[in-house]
């Protein structure tokens with residue numbers, strides 16, 4: 222993973238006081254809106270089933286369908302947030318079974334999570350596409366994950382290192398007798414992280430609510446694509462599209478695409494395709510079409526930026 226802990230990320234250095242010497246030493250200003258962010262949901266988008274179903278639920282002897290039904294019923298009955306409820310119920314059931322699960326166990330469970338075909342090679346093939354099609358120097362590609370699932374399980378998957386940053390639900394493991402939710406990422410809460418990526422405020426200790434003019438935001442929404450699979454992604458898709466960004470919906474290959482058709486007809490996504498991430502698939506081709514548009518847009522914006530400063534055209 223590239224520089225994941227944003228708290229470790231360097232803040233831009235303060236420019237030296239202006240003067241003839243420092244002006245000469247200062248590098249020429251550069252158009253810096255050249256980062257493209259691909260943002261993914263996890264369950265149902267990169268992986269066929271909820272990540273807890275591969276190892277956690279089997280380990281505590283819980284049938285997945287029965288577990289989710291119980292968790293959802295409990296949340297409704299108690300007027301509780303469904304995500305806090307599932308995080309609580311998972312550990313309550315483990316405790317009842319005498320199964321102790323800690324952070325290391327969850328990370329190890331991540332190795333059993335199944336990914337859709339081509340996910341592991343997707344990052345490289347899309348990276349190569351952007352590299353070969355970028356019409357200006359300095360274009361960067363980043364992948365982000367925003368998931369209601371557990372960050373510890375994601376950490377154990379083979380693709381964890383591919384993400385620039387992972388925003389997922391997480392436990393405190395030492396707060397109480399039972400692990401306690403430390404961060405819960407709900408459907409609408411996911412949109413906060415889209416704004417964090419857009420504004421470059423990825424350190425969760427920093428507030429995202431302060432106004433930041435569009436011109437100062439390092440990754441414009443126009444440079445972002447959100448990938449999701451269903452109703453839980455509607456708030457994120459809506460935020461993306463209303464702000465000039467892009468969204469792609471996926472469905473399990475060979476299964477019903479009804480949900481995606483609904484999202485498409487409601488204007489929630491630019492495209493939909495089976496969740497087949499292999500090079501040449503419909504998903505690959507449609508993503509590349511959006512990337513073509515983004516790369517052309519970056520070129521246009523860079524040229525406008527240079528023109529506004531009296532600089533010669535970019536070569």
Ligand SMILES: [Mg+2]
Nearest residue numbers: 262264265450
């Ligand atoms: Mg999902």
